[in-house]
Amino acid sequence: MMASFGQGTRRHPRTSGRTWSRSGPDRATLGIIGAICAVAGFFVLGIVLGPVAMVCGWLAMGRSWAGSRSVPALIALVLGAIDTLLAVIWLAGPGAMGTGML
Numbered sequence: 001m002m003a004s005f006g007q008g009t010r011r012h013p014r015t016s017g018r019t020w021s022r023s024g025p026d027r028a029t030l031g032i033i034g035a036i037c038a039v040a041g042f043f044v045l046g047i048v049l050g051p052v053a054m055v056c057g058w059l060a061m062g063r064s065w066a067g068s069r070s071v072p073a074l075i076a077l078v079l080g081a082i083d084t085l086l087a088v089i090w091l092a093g094p095g096a097m098g099t100g101m102l
Contacts, residue, residue: 027070031060034076041083050087053080 025033034056041049057076061069 027060027062027073030056031070031072031076034060034080035072038076038079038083041080041087046083046087047091050080050083050085053077053083056080 034053037049037056038053041053053076057073057078057080060073060076
């Protein structure tokens with residue numbers, strides 16, 4: 001037999017504050033994360049951080065263009081698209097021309 005410690009601890013195990021939210025980060029947090037990824041994508045790993053910023057921005061906007069949009073979500077989406085486009089142009093640029101650095 002097992003001894004029970006704290007008689008009232010298992011009555012409501014999933015009350016608010018006891019477990020993490022199952023829905024993930026809220027929209028404001030996703031918008032801020034996306035904006036940070038978009039700005040960082042201009043300096044490093046634009047091909048990776050650009051799409052991440054676009055996805056975060058799209059999810060922060062509620063996966064639709066209708067309704068109110070937060071500014072960080074829109075910034076993340078637009079700058080993420082620019083990051084991705086610039087990274088693809090940069091990667092395809094020297095190889096497409098046939099000239100390299102050396």
